[in-house]
Amino acid sequence: MITGTVLAFFHPEAPAKTSHPAAAGLTFAERVAYQRAIEDVYWRHRIWPRNRGERPDPKPSLDAVMSQVQLENKVHDYLRKSRALQDYWQQPITSEQLQTEMDRMAKQTKQPEVLRELFEALGNDPLVAAECLARPILAERLFKSALDSQDSTWSVTYLAKSHVADGARMSGYTLPSISTAPKGESTCLDLWEPTTTVNAPAARSLNTAVWTGTEMIVWGGYDGNDLNTGGRYNPATDNWTATNTINAPAGREKHTAVWTGTEMVVWGGEQGFSYVNTGGRYKPSTDSWTGTSTTNAPSGRYFHTAIGTDSEMIVWGGCSDNSCLTPLLTGGRYCAQGGPTATPPVTPTVTPTATPTPITTPRPTLTPKPRPTPAPRP
Secondary structure, eight states, X not given: OEEEEEEEOOXXXXXXXXXXXXXXXXXXXXXXXXXXXXXXXXXXXXXXXXXXXXXXXXXXXXXXXSOHHHHHHHHHHHHHXXXXXXXXXXXXXXXXXXXXXXHHHHHHOSOHHHHHHHHHHTTTOHHHHIIIIIHHHHHHHHHHHHHHHTTEEEEEEEOSOSSOOOOOOOOOOOOOOOOOOSSOTTOOOSOOOOOOOTTOOOOOBSOEEEEOSSOEEEEOOBXXXXXXXXXXXXXXXXXXXXXXXXXXXXXXXXXXXXXXXXXXXXXOOEETTEEOOOEEEEETTTTEEEEOOOTTOOOOOBSOEEEEETTEEEEEOOBOSTTOOSOOOOEEEEEOOOSOOOOOOOOOOXXXXXXXXXXXXXXXXXXXXXOOOOOOOO
């Protein structure tokens, strides 16, 4: 396996190609603003347990769960990968590929109503949809394909300016018509539709899956080895995104997973012939993992059950021996919330008032304290 670092540079002075992000005429700040619009659509559809009467706190705003830096990092990520494809692999993303990707999403979407919301959030502008919705998906898929083709693992380092050069806005894209669903927007019929397998996680069994309201997250399982990999499936765009493995729990099978509103919590399971009481919290908004505490945790087990309620994961039962001859009647509650949900500051409403006449308040004059005159030395 080849390992290394791809140095992804932006050269604003270089001749712009139609495939280059700079040629689109979108500034970095505009891309971040459009990324926020996309995330806002997803956040509106994100499941918050309060909807089932389980959380006393209201669903927070997007700003409370996703910072400006996190939005910028998402944009940095797809621009870095686009540049790496062009500079390192000589596989620049073309405008034709972006148009094809938009057409694919519109034709294969499993949530046409959500995709319409995404297009509307981007002003139904075909250029913006191509650059800010299709490019991130395409860059992720092609970058992963390039790595897989060389059996290599690379980190993409961004060493250049944090903005994309301004330029004349491209034209020529067409916003595709979204296919009409074979069922009503709110009606389910007795039929199946295939999900894409492009960029999907490796085949496996004994894994878990949770639904966030916008994505299905699958993780772990067994393919001859216990896995700590997974993927996020977005039915609106019919695409997969791999989950990060940095700080992820060790590979396992027969574990459990629940959704808390902002995180997927996985716990327990089997590793080889060991039964663990460890786990992790995965936050899709930052694609990051945090380990779960083992203090007072139930004993290691597999084939147990779990539910998510409020900010807790409650587990019960399961097995802790190879043949499961003695099922367990113990369990535990794990508080998945690391602290109170951050609340954005309230902006006070400014009420016009009469302009007061400035009053000068005299400042007190400090009188220096007399210091004693030192006596002459004999």
